[in-house]
Amino acid sequence: MSLNRRRFLSLSLGRGAAALAGGFALSGAKNSPSEAAVTRRAWALGSDVSMTVMGLPADRAERALDAAFAELELVEQLMSLYRPRSQLCRLNRERILHQPHPYFLAVLAMAEQTSRQSEGAFDITVQPLWQLFADCQKQNRLPADNEIVSVRSAVDWRAVEVSRGQIRLRAPATAITLNGIAQGFAADRAVATLRDHGVEHALVNSGEIGCLGRKPDGDDWTVGVQHPREPDAFVALTSLQGRSLATSGDYETAFSEDFSKNHIFDPRTGHSPSELASVSIAAPTAMQADALSTAAMVLGADRTLALMESLPDVDALLVLKQGRVLRSQGFFQIEKRDHG
Numbered sequence: 212m213s214l215n216r217r218r219f220l221s222l223s224l225g226r227g228a229a230a231l232a233g234g235f236a237l238s239g240a241k242n243s244p245s246e247a248a249v250t251r252r253a254w255a256l257g258s259d260v261s262m263t264v265m266g267l268p269a270d271r272a273e274r275a276l277d278a279a280f281a282e283l284e285l286v287e288q289l290m291s292l293y294r295p296r297s298q299l300c301r302l303n304r305e306r307i308l309h310q311p312h313p314y315f316l317a318v319l320a321m322a323e324q325t326s327r328q329s330e331g332a333f334d335i336t337v338q339p340l341w342q343l344f345a346d347c348q349k350q351n352r353l354p355a356d357n358e359i360v361s362v363r364s365a366v367d368w369r370a371v372e373v374s375r376g377q378i379r380l381r382a383p384a385t386a387i388t389l390n391g392i393a394q395g396f397a398a399d400r401a402v403a404t405l406r407d408h409g410v411e412h413a414l415v416n417s418g419e420i421g422c423l424g425r426k427p428d429g430d431d432w433t434v435g436v437q438h439p440r441e442p443d444a445f446v447a448l449t450s451l452q453g454r455s456l457a458t459s460g461d462y463e464t465a466f467s468e469d470f471s472k473n474h475i476f477d478p479r480t481g482h483s484p485s486e487l488a489s490v491s492i493a494a495p496t497a498m499q500a501d502a503l504s505t506a507a508m509v510l511g512a513d514r515t516l517a518l519m520e521s522l523p524d525v526d527a528l529l530v531l532k533q534g535r536v537l538r539s540q541g542f543f544q545i546e547k548r549d550h551g
Contacts, residue, residue, distance in 0.1 A: 363481035395501025460489035
């Protein structure tokens with residue numbers, strides 16, 4: 212069962228750059244030494260990860276990439292649901308975690324902020340719902356309504372108590388997942404690490420997109436966002452303009468063929484929201500974009516667009532189930548014909 216909820220189809224590296232599904236590609240165009248690109252790909256955080264560094268000698272670029280990928284490994288060690296010794300698994304198992312890592316605390320702080328901003332639409336305690344649906348899928352069935360009602364009673368973001376010295380889960384059935392925010396945090400950490408190693412121009416795809424500087428031609432980095440119903444097509448091209456980008460959609464982990472049952476849950480009902488097929492959020496950080504994209508799927512179009520107006524430098528592109536596309540005023544969309 213794939214945990215990779217988001218995929219960006221086109222990551223443009225400059226004039227003559229090719230688009231490659233799920234990653235990067237350079238054409239045979241000749242670059243000056245200052246424009247040379249070093250790209251590394253790996254599997255991390257349940258997703259294909261790509262980082263491209265430009266403008267450094269290859270040895271320095273490789274050292275920077277070593278450090279950035281080490282940050283991804285640290286995030287996974289802390290926040291993976293599939294590593295029994297991770298701090299997240301220990302918390303879910305033992306109900307209390309002493310001396311949490313500062314990274315864990317930073318993610319929980321953003322999670323709480325987003326929960327408050329979205330009036331509970333973003334909720335890291337939906338893990339019991341995910342587990343219920345995953346268990347039922349193994350039995351080739353969907354959960355019964357009474358099963359959903361029973362499990363949903365354990366979902367409440369306010370049941371997570373956080374202090375500098377410990378994290379506690381108040382209710383015995385509460386469990387948390389950071390799959391809706393950790394990939395964004397990882398992208399931010401990778402970008403920060405590359406910057407600390409002297410990188411001025413880079414593009415990071417950890418499942419969410421972060422960037423430094425610009426493309427070799429001086430333009431902003433551009434990204435093609437996957438179409439929620441056409442796996443090899445994009446619904447829009449957008450210029451990052453120094454911001455990060457995250458997308459949540461109903462298509463990556465679906466429990467029903469029509470996508471109506473998927474990995475995104477409305478905490479109020481225990482069911483998947485029914486209005487939107489995908490949401491892309493541009494924000495100052497990838498972590499904020501990641502959390503807000505999940506919240507927006509639950510909020511729906513009208514409430515999401517209203518929320519965007521209240522948040523500085525945050526914008527949204529929304530695709531409704533029937534295919535209609537909406538966007539906030541500041542979400543910059545490039546005409547596809549200019550980038551065919």
